[in-house]
Amino acid sequence: MRDVNPKEWLALGEDLAPKLKDFDIINPHNFPSYIWAYYVKLRLGERSSAIIWYCHEPLRILYREITDPKGFRFYSKYNNPELKTIDMKAVSQIDHIVCNSRFTANNVEKIFNRAASVCHPGINMVETQDCDRKNFRMVTRIYREKNVERIINAMVLIRETRPDIYENCSFEIVGEGADEGRLKTLVKDIGISNIKFCGFIPDKELPAFYAGAKAIVYIPLDEPFGLVPLEAMFHKTPVIASNQGGIPEKVINGVTGILIDPVVIEVLTDAMQRIYDNPQLANELGTAGRTRVLERFTVDSFINKLEKKFFSLSGVK
Incomplete structure (x- = not known):
């Protein structure tokens, strides 16, 4: 987290905006990609594509009271009010949030007071021969x-x-x-x-x-x-x-x-x-x-479910 630089994110958003302006949906995943998408939206205004964040989890170190209430995860103390303000603001401007689990969605709703839907990931399947299970x-x-x-x-x-x-x-x-x-x-x-x-x-x-x-x-x-x-x-x-x-x-x-x-x-x-x-x-x-x-x-079922959810949430056909 020592490399956090909001000014660079803003510059990146400015750079990405013309490249993303013709897309129907922008789909950021992990931190800080959804903050970049937020800056793209600020730059494009009403011309911005729908932003649908696929959230694997909120940034743990900013919201430990929710993500780690029992102190299980052994994180060192971290306090960055500026980053937390930016993170909260960015998520407030995202159009829709889809999470990898109901557990994650519940945390998102508690932290950001935003509704979030769920689409479980899938895996690539590679067959192999049965082995001695010792x-x-x-x-x-x-x-x-x-x-x-x-x-x-x-x-x-x-x-x-x-x-x-x-x-x-x-x-x-x-x-x-x-x-x-x-x-x-x-x-x-x-x-x-x-x-x-x-x-x-x-x-x-x-x-x-x-x-x-x-x-x-x-x-x-x-x-x-x-x-x-x-x-x-x-x-x-x-x-x-x-x-x-x-x-x-x-x-x-x-x-x-x-x-x-x-x-x-x-x-x-x-x-x-x-x-x-x-x-x-x-x-x-x-x-x-x-x-x-x-x-x-499976990966195929995940892609199909996520695509349907994107179309449903964004209105894109």
């Missing part, structure tokens, strides 16, 4: 709000209470991030031998990683949506997921996955034991998960 796995950026440390704590408990699982299953973590070094040190200090940090792997290798998991564990704190559960479900892999944020909008507890309180270690270990002890349950969850993705969360 280990529990996680795909994530390794930051504190992704809650990876709970996995380490869970494996400590499993070592004590279910040594058979501890000895027969590893926990493999794909991803990188600022918290990686601290967590690797923690794993070493407490002597957990079956957690493996796999680092970054290319997208082309992810399908096999998903398909070879006994379950994918995905327990971030107040995640607005998150594609990882959908990608796992497509490969018939059961999901153990957080019951917070937008995740319950795609994972149906007991049907396509197991939803848990992400801060309670015991419910995580219980869910892992259920998957380990009951292969039939794991298969049923995985099969139902794939069906749900194919029915509701």
